[in-house]
Every structure is written in C-alpha cells, then in structure tokens.
Amino acid sequence: MSQYQILNLQRLNQGLPAITPAFGAAIAEAGAICLTDETHEPGVILEVEGEFSARFQLDWQPVTEQARRCWNDDEYTTEQAAYGIAFLLILQLTNLTVIERSRKGTGFDYWLGSQDSSTLLPFQRMARLEVSGIRKGNRSQINARVKQKTEQTGASDAEGLPAYIIVVEFSRPISVVSAKQNPEGALLQ
Numbered sequence: 001m002s003q004y005q006i007l008n009l010q011r012l013n014q015g016l017p018a019i020t021p022a023f024g025a026a027i028a029e030a031g032a033i034c035l036t037d038e039t040h041e042p043g044v045i046l047e048v049e050g051e052f053s054a055r056f057q058l059d060w061q062p063v064t065e066q067a068r069r070c071w072n073d074d075e076y077t078t079e080q081a082a083y084g085i086a087f088l089l090i091l092q093l094t095n096l097t098v099i100e101r102s103r104k105g106t107g108f109d110y111w112l113g114s115q116d117s118s119t120l121l122p123f124q125r126m127a128r129l130e131v132s133g134i135r136k137g138n139r140s141q142i143n144a145r146v147k148q149k150t151e152q153t154g155a156s157d158a159e160g161l162p163a164y165i166i167v168v169e170f171s172r173p174i175s176v177v178s179a180k181q182n183p184e185g186a187l188l189q
Contacts, residue, residue, distance in 0.1 A: 004045060007056040007088050016087060017099045018110065027084035032060040033071045034081040034135065034170040044173065046085070050146070051164075051179040052093045058173070074135060078170065082133025083109070086166040089175060091115065094164075096127060107155030108163060128156060128163040136171040146178050153180060 009031045012024035019027075035044065035058065048054040071077040090096050090112065099113035108128040130149045134141060145167045153163040163180040 004055050004057040005092065007046060007058050007085070007092065009058070009060040009084055009088070011088060012084050016091075016097055017113070018101055019087065019098055024084075027080045027087075028060065029063075029067055030071055030077045030080035031084045032063050033067060033077050034133070035060060035173065036063045038135070038171045038173070040170075040173065047172065047174045048089065048093070048177060049174065050177040052089075052177050054093065056089075056092070078133040078135045079131075080133075081170065082131050082166070082168040085168045085175060086129065086131040089166060089177065090129065090164065093177065098129065099124065102128070102156075105155065107153045112164070125159075125161065127161050128153060128159065130163060130165045132165075132167045134167065134169045137169050142167055142169050142174070142176055146176050150178055150180055 009028040012019070012028040013021055015021040015024045040058070042059045044058050046056045046058050048056065087098055090098065095115050096112040097115045098110045100111040102108050102110055108130040110129040111125045112127040112129050113124040114126060130153050132145050132149050134145060137145070146165055149165045149167065153165065156163075165178040165180065166175060168175045
C-alpha cells in the first residue's frame with residue numbers, strides 16, 4: 001500500500017467541466033510521453049512545492065510507438081502534458097476545477113470554479129489558472145518561469161480574482177504551485 005496519494009493521468013479520460021474526455025485522454029497521453037522520455041516509470045513521486053507542499057505517486061498508461069510519432073514536438077507535448085498534471089493538482093489540492101478555457105490575451109489559460117457546483121456557468125468563475133511546462137530545468141529556471149507566468153496574469157488582474165500559477169518540470173518531476181491573491185487579499189482553497 002502506498003503512503004502517497006495517487007495522481008493517475010487516466011483520470012483525465014473522464015473529462016472535466018471544460019475538458020472533453022477526448023482532450024483529457026490526449027493530454028494524459030502527452031504526460032505519459034514526457035514522463036517516459038525522462039526515464040520515469042509509473043509510480044514515480046511528483047514533489048509539489050510553493051503554495052502547497054505535497055507528494056503524489058504518478059501513474060500512467062504505457063507509451064506506444066504510435067503515440068511517440070503523434071507527440072513528436074517536444075515543446076507542444078510538454079505544454080499539453082503540463083495542463084494535465086496541473087488540472088489533476090487543482091482537483092486534489094483545492095475545491096476548484098477547470099470550468100472554461102480562457103481566450104488569448106487574457107494572461108492565463110483557464111477559468112476555475114467550484115467542484116461542488118451542480119451547474120458550471122461562466123458567472124461562477126472563482127479563480128484563474130496559468131500553466132507552464134518545462135521538460136528539463138534547474139531550480140533557477142523553474143523559479144524564473146513561475147515569476148514570468150505570475151507577471152503574465154497581471155493582464156487580467158482587473159477581474160479581481162485570485163490566480164494559480166502551476167509550473168511542471170518533468171525531469172525531476174516537480175511542480176511549483178504559486179497563488180496570486182485578488183486585490184482584497186482573498187485566496188480560494
């Protein structure tokens with residue numbers, strides 16, 4: 001029996017309010033590619049630092065040669081894989097979920113809303129989510145990316161809602177979760 005909570009990428013296959021099962025399966029596959037390419041095997045521990053301190057055991061399906069050919073662009077694959085890990089972390093660490101993709105130019109990727117809500121409509125936006133992935137990076141690069149993405153969310157600070165910035169680094173693997181409070185100082189958990 002594991003002492004860590006399991007973060008199973010295949011959970012994404014079920015979809016989320018703003019993630020179809022097909023897209024969820026695709027980003028789960030991207031995550032499997034990134035982790036496998038970094039010579040990790042299912043069961044590797046993901047360290048979470050920053051706003052939250054946690055350790056998760058990652059699980060994913062085996063990577064096929066067809067999947068490798070499909071996900072041959074490392075930069076794109078890393079970005080999509082980071083979304084998958086970030087979505088699962090938000091579900092595990094907060095009472096929020098992904099409810100809507102943001103539009104270009106807003107400074108963030110997704111709107112977050114309550115996991116408890118029976119109807120997830122745009123007016124139930126409770127927080128913003130900005131995600132970034134790094135295939136191989138040192139601590140300085142990870143911290144610089146967190147800072148860059150935090151500043152990027154400034155474009156939408158007028159919304160008055162808190163923002164979560166999640167950077168996923170796959171070679172360790174590690175995820176840094178930063179929370180930017182709204183102007184009134186409130187942060188949702």
